[in-house]
Amino acid sequence: MAALSPSAQRVQDLLDGFGHGHSVVEHEGSTRTSEDAANAVGCAVAQIAKSLIFRAKESGRPVLVVASGANRVDEKAVGRLIGEKIERADPDFAREATGFAIGGIPPIGHAVSPLVLIDADLMGLDAIWAAAGTPNAVFRLTPAELVAITGGRVEAIRKG
Template sequence: MTGLSPSARRVQDLLDAAGLGHRVVEHEGSTRTSEEAAAAIGCTVAQIAKSLIFRTKETGRPVLVVASGVNRVDEKAVGRLVGGKIARADADFVREATGFAIGGVAPIGHSVPPLVLIDRDLMAFAEIWAAAGTPNAVFRLTPADLVSLTGGRVEDVRKAG
């Protein structure tokens, strides 16, 4: 696969190393938002596995929440699950902790290994799609592959209502 941008190539190399056969696809248009990604791919917004970065307030450790594209994250629940209060991460923190820009954060290959929580709602799908390092790159995987690749815990992270 030639022609991938450097960040997408980094994700593809990690996927190749995992040996699961996943392929990064770069689209002409943006896949930055869950809605844009679903439209470009031709799947439901719920099948988009969006990577959201938070940080623990006490230690500053990155926390990756991989949530269904239709869900809002319950930050208090995430804090309880990781054992401390969390805060939203700004763009500089996201870039430093993950090596990716907001809108293209892949669930793998982070510069600083994060605590990882995976939205239980994603487990209902045969296949899901995640960002692959740039705001227009994605890859298809199964929920089980997401758990395996990230070492994440499947939890209830969706905000009620």
């Protein structure tokens, strides 16, 4: 088995600390989009737990929304849930806040501890896949494990 890239190894080290036996898998092709990731691992797009970084407008705090790959995020609902409006993070803010580049941001191990909201639609699934530090690395976990390792709040954040 090939060695993981440094960012993917960083995520694997964090996962090892949780003791659930998760393994980061790096693919030849991209897992940057939900569709790419679903094709790479052979699951439904809804099973991809995409990590989206927003910036709280007043406090400047990072907000991590972990959404089903099949859903669009209702940004106004997220703002109501956290008590302030949000804006999409630019690549520089995303990297500074998380320590990772957009397209490979995992739900854990961020440089600045974010507010975390988890899409309620993920909770009905047996298994989900999350990014693991690079645009071609993912790991499999359960929705309950996602809540446990992120400390996130499960909320209805789907648009429409």
